[in-house]
Amino acid sequence: MAVSTNLEGQKVWMVRDRDAQLKRWLIYFVSVAVVVYCWMIISDATTWFFVFDAPRIAADIGGRAMPPKWSYINELWEPLWDTINIATIGTVLSLIIAVPVAFMAARNTTPHQVFCRGPALLLIVSSRSINSLIWALLLVAIIGPGIFAGTIAIALRSIGFCAKLLYEAIEEIDEKQVEAITATGASRWQVMAYAIVPQIMPSFAGITVFRWDINIRESTVLGLVGAGGLGLQMSSSLNVLAWPQVSLIIFVIFIAVIISEMVSAKVRSAII
């Protein structure tokens, strides 16, 4: 690519030397080979007849789903309210745990590098790795179906997210302010309240609203495993193949998510 030649067509300059170029091609080759191999396995597991038939099926389902059954909206207000509650209370609960965990995980505030930071990081990564739907599945099996299980599931998944972003914010604070407050003879808690908290407050508020927005989206589907909210209505409509109701629910979810995203964008731009 980036090669200059002189008039006789001999190379006079290129961006990378030969080894770097070969290494680069090798990486490209291996990645393409891996993707192609994986694609072959998927292709083997697929019934291609269904895929080629898909446009017809999609048109069929689309025809059944349109127009949405608008009168069904009256049964959706309560699940919608539940969905918003699951997301909001879940976010609040998760923050109650995420804040101390973040202070334990941040290098500059942790009480002990190994015994506090290690478990805190493990908690963060475990909470982040498990999708809220899996948490919901688990909690429905343990404490029974309902919005309570959904709220706890959202909270458990959000702990890792909020704590991770918050501890990164704590690690990035300006140490001079901490030193200045410490120099006045402030105790550990006073240093935290007057030097650290004011610095991380904007990012804390930003993270909260950001996660709340994500949680609205996630809580719309928790009902599929029995954890309350709009998903519950959706799964019962799907079970009886009531496509006009499904399309209305998807429409309501779409609107709810767009509004929550707008609110969160507005709040974040007001903070920053």
Add this chain to the structure above:
Amino acid sequence: MSASVTTSRKWRKPPMIKNPLMRWALISASLIYLVLAFGSFDVNWARVYEGLDRGWTFILAFSHPDFASRWSDISDGMIESAIMTVTSTAFGILISIPIGLGAARNIAPLPVYIVCRGIIAISRALHEIIVAILLVAIFGFGPFAGFVTLSFATIGFLAKLLAEDIEDTDKSQAEAIKATGASWWQWVTYGIQPQVMPRLIGLSMYRLDINFRESAILGLVGAGGIGATLNTAFDRYEFDTAAAIIIIIIVVVMALEYLSGIIRARLQ
């Protein structure tokens, strides 16, 4: 006079919201909301209490996860998840790049911009599971539906961030390339692409990680991957197998995160 001076000289923490009316309105509104929201919570404490035993069994299961007795199911599911992750990330990146270019206001004309932003908005608003349900209905069960779902979800994430990154690029570099008389393609390749490439690779690695995590739930609705095995394990109350699967997911996510950290550090 002196009294008012002493009171006003007493330092207080400046409040976060300046306007007191606004502050109290917000505080009372949130309190009323919390009361209403908790009021609508209908918790069956007896059921919760009963469940605590099972919860404890589940937590104990992590001390003796059972990898062996369902190993063939677990390994099949994990391989399927991994395959879906790799292909959908690769495919998703390939589609995200043109859509991301189209959704950047500084290089795309308005009609293209609106269409691309629309695609991104739809992809971001619908949760993967909803897309997967529809696609399973259309394509039938199996990893193909999962692959399409994850590719579609990748667009919403990657194209949006790429577009924002392109909008933030340094104009003078792009202008310098344009001043040489470069065509649109040359302009994008030499003026824009070098500026966004490191971040694009970082985001792609991050998306690989997200796609793996998401592929673990697609099995719940029949779109392939480890989710189906996990769901069955929960349904049969085989908590030790479920614990094994969750441990594997956590380890893989940790490994991916570590790997992407190394790659991003080397790029920057």
